[in-house]
Amino acid sequence: MNYEERLQNVSVLGAAGKMGSGILLLTSVELADLSLKPENKGKSFVLNAIDVSDEALTGVMRYLKSQVLKIAEKKIVALRAIYKNRQDLIENSEIIDQYVFDVLSVVRPGTRLEATYESGIIFEAIREDPALKVRIYTQIKENNPNHPWFFTNTSSIPISELDEKAGLGGSIIGFHFYNPPAIQKLVEVIKAKNTLSELEDFALTFAKNLRKIVVPSNDIAGFIGNGHFMRDILYATSQVDLLLKDLSFVEAVYAINKISHEYLIRPMGIFQLIDYVGVDVCSYILSVMNSHLENEELSSTLLNKVLDLGVKGGQYSDGSQKDGFLKYEKGKITGVFDPGKKEYIPVQVIQGKVEEKMGIMPPVLPWKSVVSNPAKEEILKSYFMEIKKSASFGASLTLSYAVNSRQIGLHLVNTKVAFNEKDVNTVLLTGFFHAYGPVNEYVL
Amino acid sequence: MVAGYNTISMGTGRKEFHPKKERPGLEDYIKEAGQGTLKQIGGARYVDECVIGNFMASRFNKQANLAGFFPFIDEGLKGKPAIRVEGACGTGGLALLTGIKSVLAETAEVVLVIGVEVQNTVKAIYGADILAGAGWFKDRKEGHAYFFPGQFSDRAGAYFEKYGRDKTRKAFARWYRNAIENARLCPTAQEYNNTTKDLEACAITEPNGKSFVDHLNVFDCSKVSDGASAIAVVSEEGLKRIGIDKRDAVEIVGWSQVEDDITRKPMEQTELTTFRLAAHEALESAGISADHLGTAEVHDCFTIAGVMAVEAIGLAGIGKGTDFILEGNTARDGKIPINTTGGLIGWGHPTGATGVHQAVTILEQLTGKAGKSQIQITPERPYALSVNMGGNDKTLVAIVYKRG
Incomplete structure (x- = not known):
C-alpha cells in the first residue's frame, strides 16, 4: 500500500475529544485534498469519526464545519486553482462552500467500533488508560484484515508496552499532537522498540503534509513534552509549599502562577496551564509516568487534594475555560481556589500581599510582544541580566524557576528521553509556545 | 457645489472598528450624511431633487431601492423626485453628474447628492x-x-x-x-x-x-470601508435661495x-x-x-x-x-x-x-x-x-x- 492507499480508509478514535477533534480536522482536510487531486479522481477517501456519544459527535461536526470554513477562506487562492475546471463554481463563496462540503463528505461520524475494521490507519486519541487502549487495539486487530497501523496520541504511556500487550508486532507509533492540534505546530513522534520502518516513514510524510514540526522522542513514559511539563508542575507545587511560611495558600499559588507566567515570559502561568489541560488529566499522566520511572517519585499531593474536592479545570464544549486552581471570567483570572474554605478568593484580595512580598521587579515585556519579536534574543538576554542583578524576592524565585526548568531539560537529555537539547527546546517552543527553550544561556 | 459632508470612513484602522461588534447600518450613514448637508443649506424645503449613488447594497446589505431613503433622512423630502445611480466605484461621480445635469437642464436649482457604501458586512474574501x-x-x-x-x-x-x-x-x-x-x-x-x-x-x-x-x-x-458623503449641487439662483455666498x-x-x-x-x-x-x-x-x-x-x-x-x-x-x-x-x-x-x-x-x-x-x-x-x-x-x-x-x- 502506498501513502494514498493507506489513507483511503482512516479512523479516529475519540474523535469528539479535545485532541481527537483536532486530529479529525487535520486528517479530514488532508484526505479531502488528496481526493481533489486529478490523479485520484474516482477513488474514495473515508474518515471514520468514532466516539462514544452521538451528541458529542454532532457537536464535533459543527466544530469541523466552522473550522474547515476558516481553512477554506484562508486558502482560497489555492482552492480557485484546484476547482478551475468546475465551470459551475465561479465566486469565492461557491468555491469555499464546495470545499467545506468536500471535506465534510469524507467524514463518517459514528459510535460503532466496527467502522474501524476496514481502515488502513487508526488514530487513537482516547482516555490515557493503558488497559482500555490495549483492549481496543486488540479488538480492531482481530477483526481488521488490512493489518492497520495504529497512531496513538498518548502523551505518557510507553508505546512498546502498548505494542507488546496488544500484540501489534510493531504496527504502532506514538504520534503526539499538542493542544490544540490545529494550531500547535509540534508533533512528537515516538517509535516503539519494534515499530515498522515503513510505518515510521509514513508517519514522517504525513506530519510533513500536515505542515507539522516533528521532534523524535525516545519511548520513555511522558516523552519530552510531559517529561518537562509534569516536572515543572512538581517544582511549582514545591515552591508553593515553601512560600507557605510567609503567605497564605491562595497567595502562594497566585505568586507562583504570576512568576511562571509574566516573569518567565510564558504564554500562561503553570496553574493556568494545569487548569487548561485539566487537573484530572495532569494527575493521571503523573500516575502513568510514575509507574514507569524508577528512582523518581512523580506525584503531587496538592493536585490530588484539589481533585478530591471536585476541582478539575478543563474546558467547556465552546472552548472556554472551566474553573480549576484558578477562577476565570471571560478568559481572565479573577480568583484562586482555597481548599480550606472550598471557595475562590478574589484576586484583588490576594495581589497586594503578593506584590509586596515579590518586591520591586525589573520591568518585563508581555509574552505576546516577545514571542515573535525579531530582537527576542537581545530582549531576553538583558531581561535575565536584570533578574540576576535584582535583589528582590520575586527575581530570585523567577531565576530559580528558570534554572530548574533548564535542569529538567538537561535531565531529559541525560536520561535519553530526548536525543539532544535542541529537541527539548523545540518541543517547548512549538508545543507550548514558549518564547525561549528551557536549555538556554540566559539563566546561567 | 456647496455644503459638503463626510461621515467617518469606517473599517480596519479606525479605533472604533471591531469586526465582531455591531456597527451603524446603511440607513445610518445615509441619514448622517444627508442631514449634514441639509443643515448647511437651511433644510429639506430648499431641495428640488435627490440623487443617491450606491454600488452594491443589493449584495452587501441585501437592500435595493435606495431612493426610498431620502424621506427617511428628512420628512421634508417626501414627495420630491429621487433617483439612484450606479457605476461601480465610479458611482459617486455619476451621482454628481446626474445632479449637475438636472441643474443644467433647469429642472432643479438645488440637488441633494449622496454617495454611500457599507461593505464591512462580509469578510474581505x-x-x-x-x-x-x-x-x-x-x-x-x-x-x-x-x-x-x-x-x-x-x-x-x-x-x-x-x-x-x-x-x-x-x-x-x-x-x-x-x-x-x-x-x-x-x-x-x-x-x-x-x-x-x-x-x-x-x-x-x-x-x-x-x-x-x-x-x-x-x-x-x-481600504474596505463603510461611509457616506453628501453635497448640494446648486445653480446660481439656488445659491441665492439657500442664502450661501458664492465664495x-x-x-x-x-x-x-x-x-x-x-x-x-x-x-x-x-x-x-x-x-x-x-x-x-x-x-x-x-x-x-x-x-x-x-x-x-x-x-x-x-x-x-x-x-x-x-x-x-x-x-x-x-x-x-x-x-x-x-x-x-x-x-x-x-x-x-x-x-x-x-x-x-x-x-x-x-x-x-x-x-x-x-x-x-x-x-x-x-x-x-x-x-x-x-x-x-x-x-x-x-x-x-x-x-x-x-x-x-x-x-x-x-x-x-x-x-x-
Missing part, C-alpha cells in the same frame, strides 16, 4: 466576489480570488517589466506614505489613527502571491463622462486610457491645462492606479509617473498636492461614495475649510480636478472646479 461585479462577470471564473487586486496586480506586473520594478515599488511606497500622512490630518479618515513610524519601510513589504496577489501587497490597496461654493467649470466596453480587456496594461480621455476632456472643457491645477483628487484604488493616474492627467509623461511621485511633486507640500485627505488608500474607499467624497474634499480645500489638512491654493493654480473611476478603467467621471 466575500467582499471580493461582490466588488468583482465592477468587471464583466464572464471574466470572474478565470480571475483571481481577490478579483480587482488581481486585475491591478497584472497592471503593476506589466509596469514593473516595462519601467523597472524597484523604482516603481519605491513610488508605490511613497504614494502610500503621502496617503497616510494626509489621512492623519483628517479626523474622518480611516487611517486617521495610523501611528506607524516608517511608512515607506512598511509599504515596501514584498508581495506574497500565495496568500494575496503577485505584485501588490495590502498597503498598495485601498463658500465651488463652481463646476468643466466635466467629462466616458465609458469603455466592460467586456474588453485593457488595450494597454501600463496605461489608464479611458482615465486619460476623461481627464483631458474635462480640462479641455474648462479651457485649462494640467499646469493650472492647484490640487487633484484621483482614484487610487491601488498605488499602481495612482502612478498611472498622474501620467493620464498629463502631470508626467508615460512611464514617468514614478519619478514625478518620488520627486515629491504629489505630496502636500509639492507642486500639485494629490489626495489631500488621504484618497482611497488613506481616507478610505466606500465605493459608491468615493466620487462624492472627492468633491467634498475639493470643496473644502478651495473654500479654505479643510481644517488641518488645508493646503495653500495660489492664484496661479486656482483649479482642482477630481477623477473617479468605475471598474478597470471603464466608467470615468472627471470634474474641474474653481472657487465661486
